[in-house]
Amino acid sequence: MLTTDPATIIDDPDVSVVVELIGGRSTAREIVLESLRRGKAVVTANKDLLAYDGREILATAAAHGTEVFFEASVAAGTPVIRPLHSSLASDHITTIRGILNGTTNYILTRMTHDGCDYATALAEAQANGFAEKDPLDDVDGRDAMRKLAVLCLVAFGTAVDPEEIYMEGISRVDKRDIEYAHALGYVIKLVATGRDHGGAVELRVHPTLLPAGHPLARVDGSFNSIMVEGDFVGPLTFMGRGAGGNATATAVVADILEAVHHREKGVASLRLKEYRRVPVVPIDEVAVPYYVRFTARDHPGVLGQIAEAFGRHGVNLRSVIQKPAPQSDDGQAELVFLTGATQDKHIQAALAELMQHPELCQIANVIRVDTEV
């Protein structure tokens, strides 16, 4: 039976499993919630819905003695939701880090390995069909942010307001940043990071310099990869295609099989009874190393003045590169600094001070670094 009216499905008592692949938070939300209220099991790939309404959806399922399955909502067919629910049930998960968006990873890979610029690589990703429906959601980090909220729910048993997640896209990453990162032994990736701090969770999505030997630094093209750190199991890495009809179908069909099996046997999965709701740690309290690139007057005192400004705000410096700016005969130089772990507010204070002297230097880019392998 083909129908365009969701009520035909929801009202039919013979339908015991509803598969929602509409996406978005309006119609899909009503279909999912109403199906659960009627005691039907739901299989969905809807990361948007799970990110914003996950706690309500899981509570509704539990209240009506049924289940919701959503393996396809993160990294398509790559198993991560189910392993977190079942295989790691006894571990306390402390950290999640992942490359969760194939489009941006494809773009950054092309920029890194083939010297493409951002615009060319983006156009290519769109032509190759890697982009999600709205490419802006990919490149501004929103798609990865939603997936991180879903992983936070499953890995930390914690619901957050996704709007509190710090999010920074890749559009400001320049070929020169990729080259300087390479010279310093790093690769730039769009990384989603989550850490459980107990009463709060650290959640952030932004371009990140990763050491070239980092497992996530080597995930190329449109692949996704998720690293999970458990207190007993240690670091685990899952990698696979992050998108595409076939890979998504694998996850959806596995969920349907489990849903049907559970219906037949009248059993539910082993799941958390309750999900915490905690705040996200404000980004300006998160301490990480930073990469900062300046364009500056090419004369001896500049490096010292920048270093002093950092010093006044307690920012330690680890590495410095100074080079003449490309195609510039007017005495401009580029200066690149790697700092020690610093709270965002101290970096911002140092930069604000330097910005008062535009004749001295200008900030070309600021990118966070993750040195933990």
Added chain:
Amino acid sequence: MLTTDPATIIDDPDVSVVVELIGGRSTAREIVLESLRRGKAVVTANKDLLAYDGREILATAAAHGTEVFFEASVAAGTPVIRPLHSSLASDHITTIRGILNGTTNYILTRMTHDGCDYATALAEAQANGFAEKDPLDDVDGRDAMRKLAVLCLVAFGTAVDPEEIYMEGISRVDKRDIEYAHALGYVIKLVATGRDHGGAVELRVHPTLLPAGHPLARVDGSFNSIMVEGDFVGPLTFMGRGAGGNATATAVVADILEAVHHREKGVASLRLKEYRRVPVVPIDEVAVPYYVRFTARDHPGVLGQIAEAFGRHGVNLRSVIQKPAPQSDDGQAELVFLTGATQDKHIQAALAELMQHPELCQIANVIRVDTEV
């Protein structure tokens, strides 16, 4: 209650889940089978038992309406058995490739990155506690071979006689092979490979030259990694600690939780009803590229004579390196060849012919290559 008599546990009707962590195929086998016959669920980490008696054990569990869980038998806490059973239930798995033994991977990593020789790296692995109870089982490939048999059962639904699996250890891998491999763009790993050919399965464990960019080439130290290729989901990679009490405990406790949950609800997992039993493809019918290193007289005709011998047996050559042998003033050279994909029998025939002329050249090593990323 502490007891040294297994019957105390098996005969107790209040015990519904038996956890077997003894290892081996004698006492453990009887405990597992008898527990299943009594309708108890069994959790085991016993790869030896599963590899040789897996089909009988799974059939016994099914016949008595109970279950056996064995996530810890392969790659400790790294989820792979459960994802294959559940997340990939709808996919046809065509290929498994893995680094399944931490000891040998640690040794090869030290030899590759730090220039250690084999004996030093082995002694170090033993001192660091990476070795299994019997180090010979690690270095001769037997440990990886058993795990491959377990993965074959789960991924291909196929039981084999593990003794039919071709197995070659790492003790003959020399530092010079690692250096030549590097010069050719490869890394040497002990790789377990499985392919489903329908009426037979290809299963083999041996040192393998992997392209430096291959996901398994980058798995270092005592880590394990398993790549699985599904017809819909594409390539998936799982990576984590392959051994250690804590990591193993994660898998065992997750299995116990699921076993208990299923007992309470009176349900069994979604599993295959039957496991096929098929032969293993004989190794001399498997076609792969080969790396062959010779020591030879350093004079002009030798390279041509070796190349001709390969040619007579239909072996294509892809790359050649010729260098003076190290610390040799007696006119000895080393010649390294990379061949195209060739059946083992053709390589052996060409080598047998060359071995009749020891004054011309001697075979220093022969290692299989995997060029598929």
